[in-house]
Structure formats: C-alpha cells, structure tokens
Amino acid sequence: MPLPPLETTSPIAWQYTAEGGANLVVSFAGPADSPFSGHALRLRKRKKRAGGVKGGEDAVPSEVDVEFGARIIAPLLGEANVVVMEKVPLSRDWLEELVEDMRAQGVRPAEREAEDEVDLDTPEGVVVEDLIAGRGVIAVEIKPKWGFLPSPTHLSPSTASMKTTYCRTCMHRHYKASDGEGSDGFCPLDLYSGNSARVHKALEQLYGSWMSSEGGINNLRIFLDGKKVLPGNADQASPLDYALDHLTTSGPPASPISRASLFAHALAPTLLRTPALPLLRELQSLLDVLYIEGLASLLSRTTGVDLARHFGPEEVQKLGGQPRLDEWIEWVGRYSPLLGRQQGGESSPLSHEEWDQSKATLESRFLASSTSDEGSPSPPWRDAILAYLLSATFKDCSLIIRLPLDSAASTVGTVKAIDLDPKPMNRLGKYWRMDREIVECWKERLERMEAVGRAGEVRQCREG
Structure with a gap:
C-alpha cells in the first residue's frame, strides 16, 4: 500500500x-x-x-x-x-x-x-x-571498502607490483595518514575473505579504531535501541557491552575477553553467512576489470580524452554525458548475464571458473575496436565507463548488520547494503589523480622502509 x-x-x-x-x-x-x-x-x-x-x-x-x-x-x-x-x-x-x-x-x-x-x-x-530503529536491537554500519586486488593485465610496469600486493584501502589509509589523519590497520580483504579468523581480526581492528577515534572513523558506526553509540569509559561496562555479551552467550571464547573480541564474536557469524560480501567483492572486481589505468588508456586511445589532464564539462560531454536512467537500464539488461545474473533470479556468487570467464568476456567487450554486439547502442568505451562508475558505487557502499537481542531469536542477524548511489561522470578525472597520488605516496613509504632495512614489516594484503 x-x-x-x-x-x-x-x-x-x-x-x-x-x-x-x-x-x-x-x-x-x-x-x-x-x-x-x-x-x-x-x-x-x-x-x-x-x-x-x-x-x-x-x-x-x-x-x-x-x-x-x-x-x-x-x-x-x-x-x-x-x-x-x-x-x-x-x-x-x-x-x-x-x-x-x-x-x-x-x-x-x-x-x-x-x-x-x-x-x-x-x-x-x-x-x-x-534498519537502525527498534528497541532491543544492535545495528552496526560497516563500510567494507574495496574487496579485491587488481589483475596486472592493464597496469603499468611501475605500479603492477604494488597494486597486486597491497590493497587500495591500505594504501589509501597511509595516504590519508600522511595528511594527519589516523590509521586503523583494517584490511578489507580480511573482512571479505570468508575465513573466520581473518573476519574476526578485521572486526577487532575496526572496533579498536572506533574506540581510539572516539567513534570518529567513517567505516564503523554502532547503534543500540535506535540511537548512535559512542565509546564510553574504558574502565566501565556500557549498555553496548551488556548487549554484545548477550549475543555471544552461545559460546564466546574463554574469559577474559576484550571488548573488541566481544564485538567480533557478535558480528562474525552473520558476516560469514551473508552473500552480500562475496557479491560486493565480485561486482567491484568484474566491473572494474580494466582498473582506472586501463580505462584511462582506453579513453585516450579511442576518444582522445586524457584523464591525466583537465577533465571538465567539455570532456564529460565528449564521453556522452552523465548516463540517464534508460541507458542504465539497457546496459544492465545486456551485461547482467555476463555477470552471472539471471532475470528474476536471486543473485549468488560465481564459481572461480565462472568469474574467470566473465572477466575475459568483459575485457573483450570493453576493448573491442567497434561495437561487436548488434544490439548495443553505445561504443565499447562507453560501456566500460558505465561499468567503472557502477563499480565505484559498490566500492563506496555501507552494510547494515541488524542483530536482535531477543533471546528467542537467532544470533545470526540480517545484512542489507545502503548508500548505493550513482556516481557522477565528472569524477573520472579525480579518480585518476587520486590513484596516482596514493601510489606515489605508498611507493615513498616502501622506499623509506627499505632504506632502513624494515621493508619486511610492511604487511602484504592477500585475497581469499
């Protein structure tokens, strides 16, 4: 109604x-x-x-x-x-x-x-x-960030080694820390891994960062009874502690247990069961199959637009302008099958073999010299732009994990994705510049660590 x-x-x-x-x-x-x-x-x-x-x-x-x-x-x-x-x-x-x-x-x-x-x-x-409202409900908002390492195929020789060893989020965090912002140590590849120990580790790191920042980080927010919770006195139990302890009575680890571990044990069962995380990782990676480097090269070669230079209204219009609803609908209709989605069916993650096949097909479509599909109303480079913008949406979304405290309810809650808004095309230039700056900042860090014999202390990221 x-x-x-x-x-x-x-x-x-x-x-x-x-x-x-x-x-x-x-x-x-x-x-x-x-x-x-x-x-x-x-x-x-x-x-x-x-x-x-x-x-x-x-x-x-x-x-x-x-x-x-x-x-x-x-x-x-x-x-x-x-x-x-x-x-x-x-x-x-x-x-x-x-x-x-x-x-x-x-x-x-x-x-x-x-x-x-x-x-x-x-x-x-x-x-x-x-998803936040309700008495007797813990709602946790997590921004999971980028869940994949790019393929080296479309990366330059100067960046391929770094980008396939260290994830974008860890490099970006260091870039922000160099400007005076905090660093939380959270690697999203742990959260996306599906491995219980790594998921617990990611959640503990997020909670620790939430505590140390006094609730100021942007990738974790906690709500209890519909109200936002902020970290309390470290020496006193809070209503949140009691609520989390209630959720883990089915078998938390032996006492004493830290608040971060309590938080991780409350949320991990839900995150390990939800299909939302593997689906997000899959869509992020497949839709960004060319990465920003490959997309920039494709646009320069086929349209003459150079993302490394000024990217303003004229360039946006030269690339076809901001996509409208009918174009998005038509694009999704053509590409859904390549992403393993069937009309009217529920989404489920692809197998490793299916993912490889989808990746190869998408690369072939986007890099084609002309429209290879008679039913396609747009050139391949335009399809690649829409895919990249859509990937950016999935990279920037949040998940709401809703956990009822009712003793009759399961300790496994529900997960929904939010903040899935379309991205403006005029950000393509910003995405390119940011990529360059983040990589250069990370390269300088590796060189400094190597100079003092501490290169091995820089944690490498790993998928799966």
Whole structure:
C-alpha cells in the first residue's frame, strides 16, 4: 500500500540519524501506529556554492537518483541484499520546517553544516525501511571498502607490483595518514575473505579504531535501541557491552575477553553467512576489470580524452554525458548475464571458473575496436565507463548488520547494503589523480622502509 503524503506527519517527528556525501537521513520518531513507523527518509543534499545549487555538469539526473536502487542495483546485488525504497513527493514548506528544526537542535556535524545542505528544490525524497530503529536491537554500519586486488593485465610496469600486493584501502589509509589523519590497520580483504579468523581480526581492528577515534572513523558506526553509540569509559561496562555479551552467550571464547573480541564474536557469524560480501567483492572486481589505468588508456586511445589532464564539462560531454536512467537500464539488461545474473533470479556468487570467464568476456567487450554486439547502442568505451562508475558505487557502499537481542531469536542477524548511489561522470578525472597520488605516496613509504632495512614489516594484503 502506498504511503500517505509526508505532510500528514509533523517535521519534528523526524529525527536526524546520519548523512553521507550525497544524502541526509532522518528517522521517523512519531506515533507507533503511523504508516511511517519503522521508516527513514533519505533527502538529497547540495553543495553550498554561489546560488546554492549544483553545477549542471555535476548533477545526476533526478530520475536516475530515485530509481537507481530498484532498477540497477537490486538486479545485480540481489533484492534480498538491498532495502526497498519508495519515492515520496516533497513540499518545500515541509522541508524548510524540517531543516530549521535540525538547525535549532544543532544535530548536524559542524563540518557538514559548513559544506552542504538539504536540497530544498528537490521534488522527491526516498522512504526506506529504517534498519537502525527498534528497541532491543544492535545495528552496526560497516563500510567494507574495496574487496579485491587488481589483475596486472592493464597496469603499468611501475605500479603492477604494488597494486597486486597491497590493497587500495591500505594504501589509501597511509595516504590519508600522511595528511594527519589516523590509521586503523583494517584490511578489507580480511573482512571479505570468508575465513573466520581473518573476519574476526578485521572486526577487532575496526572496533579498536572506533574506540581510539572516539567513534570518529567513517567505516564503523554502532547503534543500540535506535540511537548512535559512542565509546564510553574504558574502565566501565556500557549498555553496548551488556548487549554484545548477550549475543555471544552461545559460546564466546574463554574469559577474559576484550571488548573488541566481544564485538567480533557478535558480528562474525552473520558476516560469514551473508552473500552480500562475496557479491560486493565480485561486482567491484568484474566491473572494474580494466582498473582506472586501463580505462584511462582506453579513453585516450579511442576518444582522445586524457584523464591525466583537465577533465571538465567539455570532456564529460565528449564521453556522452552523465548516463540517464534508460541507458542504465539497457546496459544492465545486456551485461547482467555476463555477470552471472539471471532475470528474476536471486543473485549468488560465481564459481572461480565462472568469474574467470566473465572477466575475459568483459575485457573483450570493453576493448573491442567497434561495437561487436548488434544490439548495443553505445561504443565499447562507453560501456566500460558505465561499468567503472557502477563499480565505484559498490566500492563506496555501507552494510547494515541488524542483530536482535531477543533471546528467542537467532544470533545470526540480517545484512542489507545502503548508500548505493550513482556516481557522477565528472569524477573520472579525480579518480585518476587520486590513484596516482596514493601510489606515489605508498611507493615513498616502501622506499623509506627499505632504506632502513624494515621493508619486511610492511604487511602484504592477500585475497581469499
């Protein structure tokens, strides 16, 4: 049954929950008998610029933004692994009252408030199941990051050894640390590995970083009873400790057990059983089969666009402009079978042999000198761009692990992916520059460690 208009609710019944780069989320905190009970509202944001609006070349078409999850993401990642979304019309007056209430409460982080704002001109919002809400529920948001090492096929000789030995996330973390940010030691390849010991290790490292940063890291957030939890006094047990201990009564390791281990033992059974992690890793790697180096080389050779130079509105238009919904739908229709997805069927990870075959076929399609498929309306390089942008979406998403504390419930919870928004094409130049800078920073680190005879101390990343 469709939801009633948002105007049937008071804006003050919606409470700020969280926000990312593109969206701000508020949760319904009104009457339990409301149709909106147990739901959250996702609102688009805009940068604070002259005129208060995005530049036209930056914007993702609105019909793509609101339909992307159901029409593009769900067929690839599986409907069971994403939240159901419903579009709702927005009234500017209602939005203004909501924004004013949030401003009066001071709930947004100061840096976010200075950088962007809710887009009061957007005509629609998205209502989703609130995965955080609920009494007696722990909800954990993890941003799993990149889950693969690239193939050396399309890498330059100067970068191939590093990129196939150290994962992008570990190198990126060092790059940020060199600018003064913290380093957490978390390697996503451990989280994606499917190996119990490595998954526990990844979760313990995430929790340790969450504690040391006082909840400030962007790849782990914890909610209890619908409210965000921050690290407490290390010498005192918190409600979160009691909740985690409850979840691990079926057999935690022998006492004493650290809080990080308690956290890992509570979440690991769910993450080891969910298909969401292997599916994300698979989609990230197959859709980024050329990596940014191979894509840049392909575009330079076939279109004359050089990602290493200025990449502005003219270059975006030369490459066909920001994809619209009908192009995305057509692309997914053609490429889903190559990714092992069958129409109407549930998604499941490919076997090793199937993955190799899909990889080879995708490379052949993207690198073809002309359109080899009569049914394809776009050149191969355009298909490769859409694949890369889609891979970027899967690399940047978050997982919500929802664990009920009801003693009658299983300790294995549910997992859903969120923040699966389309990426603007004008970021291709940024992706290329960032790749160069991260690799150069990592190379300098290896050279320094080698100079003092400590090169062996740099941890290597490994898949599987």
